Amino acid sequence: MTARTQLRVALAALAFTAAATLAGIATGVASTASVPVVLLVALPLVAIVYVAAGTLLVSRLPANPIGWIVIGIGFFQGLNLLTSGYADFAFARDGNPLAIGGLSGWASGWTWAPSIGLLVTFLILLFPDGHPPSPRWRPVGWLAGAGIVVGVVGIMIGGWSLRHGAFRDPNSGPTGIGAGIAAFGLLMVGIAAALSIASLVVRFRRSVDDERQQLRWFLFAATFVLLATVIGFTPGDTNYVALAIGLFLLPVCIVVAVLKYRLYDIDVVIKKTAVALVLTVLIGVPSLFVLAIASQVLIWGVPNPVFTLVGGVLLGMLVLPLLRVARRVADRIVYGTRATSYEVLTDFSERLADTYATDDVLTRMAEILRNGTGATGATVWLRVGDALHPAATAGEVGPLADVGIRGDALPPMPAKVVSEVRHHGELLGALALSMPPNDPIDARRERLLRDLSSQAGAVLRNVRLIEELRASRQRLVAAQDEERRKLERNIHDGAQQQLVALSVKQRLAESLVGRDDERLRAMLRDLQAETNSALDDLRDLARGIYPPLLADKGLTAALEAQARKAAVPVTVDAHGIGRFPQDVEATVYFCTLEALNNVAKYADATRATIRLANGDGLLRVEVSDDGCGFDPSSTTYGTGLQGMQDRLAAVGGLLSVESEPGYGTTVKASVPASEER
Numbered sequence: 205m206t207a208r209t210q211l212r213v214a215l216a217a218l219a220f221t222a223a224a225t226l227a228g229i230a231t232g233v234a235s236t237a238s239v240p241v242v243l244l245v246a247l248p249l250v251a252i253v254y255v256a257a258g259t260l261l262v263s264r265l266p267a268n269p270i271g272w273i274v275i276g277i278g279f280f281q282g283l284n285l286l287t288s289g290y291a292d293f294a295f296a297r298d299g300n301p302l303a304i305g306g307l308s309g310w311a312s313g314w315t316w317a318p319s320i321g322l323l324v325t326f327l328i329l330l331f332p333d334g335h336p337p338s339p340r341w342r343p344v345g346w347l348a349g350a351g352i353v354v355g356v357v358g359i360m361i362g363g364w365s366l367r368h369g370a371f372r373d374p375n376s377g378p379t380g381i382g383a384g385i386a387a388f389g390l391l392m393v394g395i396a397a398a399l400s401i402a403s404l405v406v407r408f409r410r411s412v413d414d415e416r417q418q419l420r421w422f423l424f425a426a427t428f429v430l431l432a433t434v435i436g437f438t439p440g441d442t443n444y445v446a447l448a449i450g451l452f453l454l455p456v457c458i459v460v461a462v463l464k465y466r467l468y469d470i471d472v473v474i475k476k477t478a479v480a481l482v483l484t485v486l487i488g489v490p491s492l493f494v495l496a497i498a499s500q501v502l503i504w505g506v507p508n509p510v511f512t513l514v515g516g517v518l519l520g521m522l523v524l525p526l527l528r529v530a531r532r533v534a535d536r537i538v539y540g541t542r543a544t545s546y547e548v549l550t551d552f553s554e555r556l557a558d559t560y561a562t563d564d565v566l567t568r569m570a571e572i573l574r575n576g577t578g579a580t581g582a583t584v585w586l587r588v589g590d591a592l593h594p595a596a597t598a599g600e601v602g603p604l605a606d607v608g609i610r611g612d613a614l615p616p617m618p619a620k621v622v623s624e625v626r627h628h629g630e631l632l633g634a635l636a637l638s639m640p641p642n643d644p645i646d647a648r649r650e651r652l653l654r655d656l657s658s659q660a661g662a663v664l665r666n667v668r669l670i671e672e673l674r675a676s677r678q679r680l681v682a683a684q685d686e687e688r689r690k691l692e693r694n695i696h697d698g699a700q701q702q703l704v705a706l707s708v709k710q711r712l713a714e715s716l717v718g719r720d721d722e723r724l725r726a727m728l729r730d731l732q733a734e735t736n737s738a739l740d741d742l743r744d745l746a747r748g749i750y751p752p753l754l755a756d757k758g759l760t761a762a763l764e765a766q767a768r769k770a771a772v773p774v775t776v777d778a779h780g781i782g783r784f785p786q787d788v789e790a791t792v793y794f795c796t797l798e799a800l801n802n803v804a805k806y807a808d809a810t811r812a813t814i815r816l817a818n819g820d821g822l823l824r825v826e827v828s829d830d831g832c833g834f835d836p837s838s839t840t841y842g843t844g845l846q847g848m849q850d851r852l853a854a855v856g857g858l859l860s861v862e863s864e865p866g867y868g869t870t871v872k873a874s875v876p877a878s879e880e881r
Contacts, residue, residue, distance in 0.1 A: 207266040214259040217275050221255040221282035228285035231293035248285055250451040254278025257455035261462055268334040270462055273326050274455060280319035288312035314359040321352035321393050328400040332418040332462050337407040344403065348396035355389025358382050416644050418461040425450075425457035565663060566596035573635055573656060574598045577649045581638035583619065584660075586668055587631060589841075592617075595667070601638060610837045621645050623653045627661030632668060635660065706734055754793055758783045762793055763814055770812070771804040772829075778816035784823055788877040791855050792816075792825050795848045799827035799871045802844055807831025807869060823877040828870040833863045848873070 205213075225248030255278035261271030287308045294305025325348035329336055336342055362382020408419045432450030566584045574582035581599035585592040587609065594604040607615050612631050614624040619636035626632060635657050639645050645653075709731055716724040754762035760778040767774035783789070796814060803812050809831035817824045841849065841861075848871075849859045857875035 210266045211259075211263050214255075214262040214271070214275055217279050218252075218255045218259050221279055222252050224282040224286035225249070225251050228282070228289035231286075231289035247448075247451075248282070250448070251278045251282035251285060253452060254281065254455045257459045260459060264463055268462065270327070270330060270332065270334050270458070273322050273330065274458060276322050277319045277327070278455075280315055280317075280322075284312055284315040284319065287315055310360075310363055313363040314356050317356045317359060318352055321348065321355070324397040325352070325393060325400050327458075328397070328404050331404070331422055331458070332415065337403050337410070341399075341403050344396055344399040347392055348400070351389050351392025351394075351396055353389070355386050355393055358384070358386030358389050362386055412644055414464060414644075417646065418464070421457045421461035425454045429454050566667060567598065569635075569656075569660060569663070570596045570598035573637065573653070576652060576656075577637055577645070578640075579621075579637040580640050583636040583638075584664075585617070585634040585636060586664055587633050588668060592634060595633070599638070621650075621653070623650075623657040625657045625660050625664050627665045632661060632664040703738060706731060706738065709734070751793070754789060755786070759789050759792060759816065763796060763816075766797060766800070767814065770800055772809055773811045774800065774814060775811070776814045776816075778814070781816045781818060782879045784877045784879060787855055788823060788875050791851050791857065791875060792823060792873065795851060795859075795873055796825055796827060798844050798848050802871075803827070803829045803831065803869075807833075809868070818877075818879055821876055821878060822874045824872070824874045826870055826872050828868060830868045833865045833867050833869050835865060836861055836863055845871075 229248050255275050258271045258273070258275030258278065261268065261274060265271065291305055291309035291312050294308060326345065329341065329344055329348065336345065359382065362380055362385070404419070404423075408416070408423070411419055429450035432448075566586070570582045570584050573579070573584075579599065581597065581601035583594050583598075583601055583604065584596040585607070586595035587593070590609050591606040592609060592615070593606050597604070604618065607617060609615055609631070614622070614631060614634060617634060617636055619638055621637040621639055623635050624631060625634055635653060637645065637653065709727060713724055713727045713731065716727065751762050751765075753765055758781070760776065760781050763778065764776050767776050784792075800812065800814075803809050807829045809829035812827060812829040815824075815826040815828075845859070845861065852859050852873055852875060855875055857873060860872045861869065862872065863869040
């Protein structure tokens with residue numbers, strides 16, 4: 205059957221049920237049967253609500269049989285209301301029943317059975333996706349179907365002899381062989397219902413995420429109906445109100461669960477229900493107590509109405525304190541020992557207001573996050589450079605590794621529940637949760653996670669600055685050590701070896717004095733040449749430490765001298781650049797040399813340009829080339845660029861790299877500095 209045909213059949217069932225229930229109300233009111241007013245009005249409306257809910261499910265999910273099960277429950281309920289109402293009306297004529305009154309009475313004896321059978325077996329077994337938890341549960345459905353058919357047939361056979369009026373006797377029921385068949389069918393349905401409940405328990409224990417929330421909606425409504433049914437069987441017509449509310453609630457919750465509409469609001473619904481129940485106990489019981497006393501006694505001669513008024517005012521003054529108590533009790537019912545959202549945010553703010561070491565504050569943040577959400581584990585990720593680092597964890601968290609970042613977007617994370625942390629629009633890290641399978645994340649806890657993330661931005665920024673400062677210090681120390689080792693190697697392999705050779709030749713020259721003057725003069729000439737060579741090497745070594753030309757003439761002259769020695773043709777554009785503080789000039793000079801070194805090693809360029817500019821209190825330098833370029837979003841800084849960034853950061857400067865494959869690279873640096881006069 206196509207989806208369109210299914211919808212037409214469902215709409216026809218809805219129209220029939222509406223007509224049948226309205227007719228049932230009309231005939232029931234016209235009869236003399238003593239039916240509680242609440243049930244007389246509520247049960248027909250409940251039947252319509254069930255069929256309407258099922259029609260909605262069929263229109264949205266035609267492949268899911270839950271819609272047809274819900275329609276069947278309401279349809280047979282409406283049919284039972286029609287037949288029983290007409291039977292009451294037909295036999296309320298002083299022994300002169302109307303036509304087909306007996307047939308209606310007979311039909312009213314069994315039309316209720318399919319409705320109850322579908323409700324306690326198939327709805328429970330197949331909820332929410334229309335399939336049993338596994339194929340091994342299919343025999344339960346066969347047993348339920350057979351039990352419903354056998355039971356209905358038994359009631360039909362056994363009730364046929366009662367169709368002329370005795371069926372209205374509350375002590376009457378199926379007789380003869382029909383009674384035995386009906387009892388056997390009832391037993392089959394009872395066993396199938398018990399097994400269906402067991403399947404629901406199994407499904408709930410295995411469920412996660414959306415399915416867990418769907419089952420929680422169904423269980424909430426089913427629990428309410430069960431309690432309302434118990435209350436409805438107690439004496440008093442007003443007790444049927446709870447039963448009517450429960451019967452209305454069940455199809456509504458089924459629609460919410462199956463269609464997944466506002467699925468994760470179940471905690472709020474349960475909490476509000478718990479608040480209402482607690483308030484009923486806390487306010488209703490004292491009110492009844494006061495009114496009971498007021499109706500029986502006089503106190504100090506005060507008339508009963510006055511006492512009642514005073515008691516009512518006193519109870520009204522207790523409403524707000526009782527409301528706070530009710531909310532506290534409801535929070536405990538819904539959230540257990542887990543802290544409420546307000547408590548989590550308050551605790552988080554108080555801890556951030558205290559002074560903690562940076563290593564401790566992130567651990568405390570992870571603990572608060574885990575305790576407030578009921579997660580099995582929580583992780584605080586901190587952005588350091590171009591990667592997210594797991595800086596702190598709490599609870600059960602598996603092995604974690606750094607996650608690379610491209611651009612400023614949050615990359616795919618190992619945890620399913622993640623909230624990014626930003627401050628002034630910049631990605632600083634993330635908060636991640638590992639939720640237990642039996643308690644997935646819901647809308648309330650997602651909102652709490654976002655609120656914590658918004659407060660954590662400033663904290664992560666401070667921690668990241670400290671971590672970056674530590675890392676840069678370590679890199680600077682390592683770079684200094686490397687420069688010392690390099691200087692030691694250069695001295696040892698260069699000038700030191702030359703000086704040793706000079707010393708040896710001097711001793712040889714001394715041995716030739718007065719013995720071989722010609723050879724002595726040749727050796728002295730060699731000594732003079734080697735001494736000059738050693739001086740040149742020492743001068744080059746000294747220039748590498750701090751170029752004399754930079755100290756004497758400034759940046760422009762020093763960079764032009766280096767440009768003439770570069771591996772590729774280099775143009776220096778530095779018109780109008782004067783002198784700056786020594787640390788600024790040294791920083792810009794060595795960063796420029798490092799950029800030229802990268803051009804020679806990696807760019808495969810034919811030319812490069814150095815541009816210097818001064819203005820707005822900043823000294824700017826650009827080194828651009830026409831080389832192969834690269835993708836900065838997928839390439840991290842190497843040791844050269846990282847060293848440039850650290851050197852610039854030491855004097856308050858900034859570094860940026862602009863590049864594109866095939867279009868060259870431009871390295872830009874700026875340092876706060878004012879030109880010296």
